[in-house]
Amino acid sequence: MFGEVFKKLRKSKHITLEAISKDVISTSQLSRWENGLSDISLNKLIILLNRINVSPQEFIAMTIPENNETNNFLKNLSLLYSEKDSISIYRIFLKNIAAYHHTNNVDYLFHASAAANVLFDIKNKNYLTPQDQQDLKLFLTQNNHWNLSTIQAFGNSGFILPNNTVFQLINSLIEDIVYLENINFEFYLEAWNTIINNSLILVKTDFKKSKLLLARIKELSYTEPYLSITVKVNFLELLIHYREDGNSEPIKRFLESAKVLGIPNLYNDLLSGWALLKLNS
Numbered sequence: 001m002f003g004e005v006f007k008k009l010r011k012s013k014h015i016t017l018e019a020i021s022k023d024v025i026s027t028s029q030l031s032r033w034e035n036g037l038s039d040i041s042l043n044k045l046i047i048l049l050n051r052i053n054v055s056p057q058e059f060i061a062m063t064i065p066e067n068n069e070t071n072n073f074l075k076n077l078s079l080l081y082s083e084k085d086s087i088s089i090y091r092i093f094l095k096n097i098a099a100y101h102h103t104n105n106v107d108y109l110f111h112a113s114a115a116a117n118v119l120f121d122i123k124n125k126n127y128l129t130p131q132d133q134q135d136l137k138l139f140l141t142q143n144n145h146w147n148l149s150t151i152q153a154f155g156n157s158g159f160i161l162p163n164n165t166v167f168q169l170i171n172s173l174i175e176d177i178v179y180l181e182n183i184n185f186e187f188y189l190e191a192w193n194t195i196i197n198n199s200l201i202l203v204k205t206d207f208k209k210s211k212l213l214l215a216r217i218k219e220l221s222y223t224e225p226y227l228s229i230t231v232k233v234n235f236l237e238l239l240i241h242y243r244e245d246g247n248s249e250p251i252k253r254f255l256e257s258a259k260v261l262g263i264p265n266l267y268n269d270l271l272s273g274w275a276l277l278k279l280n281s
Contacts, residue, residue, distance in 0.1 A: 007034035081118045114156035155194035163206040196232040200273040228266045
């Protein structure tokens with residue numbers, strides 16, 4: 001699917017195989033990838049995306065089928081959250097948690113957890129019971145490796161799981177990051193967003209653990225061309241310094257610089273992280 005989407009983008013910009021592949025990959029290998037006959041490395045893909053002026057986030061969004069149930073659910077939840085419609089979100093939570101208790105279908109638990117996570121951010125109340133939290137942790141850790149479903153579920157439950165559990169799961173995801181990079185571009189990017197976003201939550205809720213995670217994250221070798229990873233890691237470090245010395249000026253300057261990058265989703269993520277830390281701090 002990735003190759004097919006890339007091929008359409010390349011042709012829409014009237015760029016030949018020869019021009020876009022120069023000094024990166026052979027034209028034959030690129031052609032095979034575009035036609036679903038082979039794969040290419042993450043580093044090469046990011047360089048190719050830069051040549052057609054498409055960010056990795058935009059590219060991932062283009063590859064997600066419109067009928068993807070989980071992504072449609074999360075989009076709807078995000079819209080309700082932007083409207084602070086806690087009543088509708090609570091109804092979604094009740095519907096899905098009841099369905100989970102009735103069927104034991106983990107998808108319902110994942111959806112209920114995402115709704116509960118948003119409700120916690122709005123109302124500062126955790127609607128997920130300790131037993132359901134334990135079930136969620138069990139489902140997230142029962143496989144040898146993380147997959148897109150479990151990464152998304154964890155990425156949408158950082159507020160409602162105990163700090164120790166969040167810390168353990170982030171470490172587990174970090175341990176799997178090289179595996180994810182090798183098997184799937186989308187999994188890898190989603191994993192990084194989840195690692196950093198949930199670490200941002202811990203900056204507020206368990207400062208010592210967030211410092212331990214930052215040290216481990218900085219030891220990792222991540223794909224440098226992927227700008228948002230670098231930006232978010234640096235921002236995480238600034239938030240930790242802010243918790244230590246109370247000086248917000250470096251963060252304000254960083255946000256102004258990030259705004260200039262012209263990546264609205266990234267800038268909004270940073271603003272949300274800053275707002276979270278300032279709230280009741």
